[in-house]
Amino acid sequence: MSALVLSGAGISVEDVAAVARGGRKVEVGSGVIERLDKARKVLDQAAASGQQIYGLNTGLGANLGTTVEGDASAFQRQLLEGRSGAVGEPLPQEAVRATMLARAAMFSVGGSGISPAVLTALVDALNAGVHPVMPSLGSIGAGDLLLMTAIARTLIAEGEADYQGRRMPSAKALMMARLAPVSLAPKDGLSLINASAVSTGAGALALADALSAFEQQQQAGALTMEALGANRTILDPRLHLARPAACQQLAAKELRDLLARDEQPPPTTLQDPLSVRCMPSIHGALIQAIDNARLAVEIELNAAADNPLVLGEDNLVLSTGNFHTASMALAFETLGLAIAQASAATAARFVQLTGSGRNGLPKYLSPIGGASAGFVPLQKTVTAILAAIRHKANPVMLDFLPVSESVExxxxxxxxxxxxxxxxxxxxxRLIAFELMAAAQAVDLREGLTLAPATGVIHAAVRAHVASLREDRPLGPDAEPLYASLANGGWRA
Structure with a gap:
């Protein structure tokens, strides 16, 4: 795999996932160092002129009015020590790597005034696998300052880092990786921490997962339509052109492609339940929510979001609020609601598949009948999972208190x-895994059914992980290998 070259533009969600999870190497583009050098000179000239520059010659937050005198580099170290207040379980390695890449990508845009050597050290640490131990609790979304101090402290050989599967002092990790600690010039410490790189990196990984989960959801929905003998006229492109809302034309087309065959079977019903009939609308809204969240994340990955901001072309240093990610928070709140809506429809289809048998399927999808429980106990599990999703769908972006003497x-x-x-x-x-299991069982029980080529592949992929139910057995444990395959990239359908 070729290295990802940072140029100040064009970094995508997929790039973050490749570096964070796939170990892709990162390089700094040829024009970036020149851009950073220019911004650094503008910053130094502004400071030499006596301009007040936040975090360089002033304190932070409520200490804004306090003038910083003496050793400016020592103040940058003091700044990091005083803001290392995050607590809790450390972030997973992939989240740390995503954060490191996100901050490096932002630096490459220019505008931070960061010393070029600090960006190089950050990229070198990422490539060498020196991962700062980053506590997970401490960000309220006005930048991720308290969490970001872990990265800055590792680069100056303080704090702890994970290296080659072991936690150790950062100084030792750097030494073992043959990397030298950096010295912080004025504002370097603030530049390292005053950004929403944790949120942006985590958002990129969440979107990578949402994209793959959505593809799996479409596959599960298509297999359910096969199993229920659903009326496929709901996918007619003319219907979706008549009301071209929120990507539903795209969702319908993907479902049509999954169900495509030479001769479509006749429907078993005039109108199916809404969780089936409205699938293009529900899934289209989810596509749009994913797209909006991607836009928000990729703006952050490729933007100068520093405070203060160095405008190299204009020879200015100005205070900003660019670190404030209200649009990204709103995009992920909306994405959460769209996922919850799709999940509720998934759960409803599971109940339709595993219910009384009014769809022409055996009661509870049991091939033996009688007192057999079949799939019906899983309705409780599905309901419990949906309740957990609905709980998480409650918005949090308004849950904050004024801090730092109400400056923030x-x-x-x-x-x-x-x-x-x-x-x-x-x-x-997990709900997708259950829908796939139930739909595959229903397909097995529906006599004379011939699947479309694509849904036949999906059915076979389910059966590679879960055997058909022939008599009552523990279905909860059966679902785990299928869920793991969906979650870890092993799913092939």
Whole structure:
């Protein structure tokens, strides 16, 4: 795999996933160092002129009016020590790597005034696998300052890092990786931490998962339509052109492609339940929510979001609120609601498949009948999972208090919004696994059914993980291998 070259533009969600999860190497593009050098000179000139520059020659937050005198580099170290207040379980390695890449990508745009050597050190640490131990609790969405201090402290050989599967002092990890600690010039410390890189990196990974889960959801929905003998006229493109809402034309086309065959079977009903009949509308809204969240994340990945901001072309240093990610928080709150809506429809289809048998299928999808429980006990599990998803769908972006003597009197809770959305995606995949299991069982029980080529592949993929139910057995444990395959990239359909 070729290295990802940072140029100040064009970094995607997929790029973040490839670096964070796939170990893709990162390089700094040839023009980036020149851009950073220019911004650094503008910053130094502004400071030399006596301009007040936040975090360089002033304190932070409520200490804004305090002038910083003496050793400016020592103040940058003091700044990091004083803001290392995050607590809780460390972030997973992939989240740390995503954060490191996100911050490096933002630096490459220019505007931070960061010393080029600091960006190089950050990329070198990422490529070498020196991963700072980053506590997970401490961001309220007005930048991820307290969490980001872990990265900055590792680069100056303080704090702890994970290296080659072991936790150790950062100084030792850097030494073992043959990397030298960096020295912080004025504002370098603030530049390292004053960004929403944790939220942005986590958001990119959540979106990568949402994209793959959505593809799996479409496959499960198509297999359910086969199993129920659903009326496929709901996918007629003319219907969706008549009301071209929120990507439903795209959702319908993907379902048509999955169900395509030379001769379509006749429907068993005039109108199916809404969880089936409205699938293009529900899934189209989800596509749009994913697209909106992608836009928000990729803006952050490729933007100068620093405060203060160095405008190299204009020779200016100005204070900003660019670190404030209200649009990204709102996008992930919306994505969470769209996932919850799709999950509710998934759960409803599961109940339709596993219910009384009014769809022409055996009661509870049991091939033996009588007192057999079949699939019906899983309705409780599905309901419990849906309840957990609905709980996480409650918005959090308004849950903040004024801090720092009310200088920081607004926040976005972006990281919390992203984190709970990521949790919803994991739960949603469990519902997808159950729908696939039930749909595959229904297909097995429906006599004379010939699947479309694509749905035949989906059915075979389910059966590679879960055997058909012939008599009552523990179905909860049966679902785990299928869920794991969906979640870890092993699913091939």
């Amino acid at each position: 009197d607004h926040a976005t809770q972006t990281l919390l919004a992203v984190t709970k959305c990521a949790g919803m995606i994991g739960l949603w995949r």
